[in-house]
Amino acid sequence: MIPQAQTLDYSQKQRDGDSLRRFALWRNPPYAHLPKMIWQVLFHVVNHGIAHRAQIGAVLRHLRFTPPPQDYIFYVMGRL
Numbered sequence: 001m002i003p004q005a006q007t008l009d010y011s012q013k014q015r016d017g018d019s020l021r022r023f024a025l026w027r028n029p030p031y032a033h034l035p036k037m038i039w040q041v042l043f044h045v046v047n048h049g050i051a052h053r054a055q056i057g058a059v060l061r062h063l064r065f066t067p068p069p070q071d072y073i074f075y076v077m078g079r080l
Contacts, residue, residue, distance in 0.1 A: 013019075020039040027033050057067040
């Protein structure tokens, strides 16, 4: 896991769109090693996290619990 400070530092240095179009080697056995653009990897990470959040919310509802608000704006406003 990459520490938050390193992630923030890296993201602040990526000021132009060209850096997001660079290629990285996506290592995901058994699917081989595939070159993917940085923006594609970031999109996957965000989408993957959203999918897991939705799964957790569904399990909580199934167990008759009300999941907390998931909207980022509530987090920013300090209402979580």
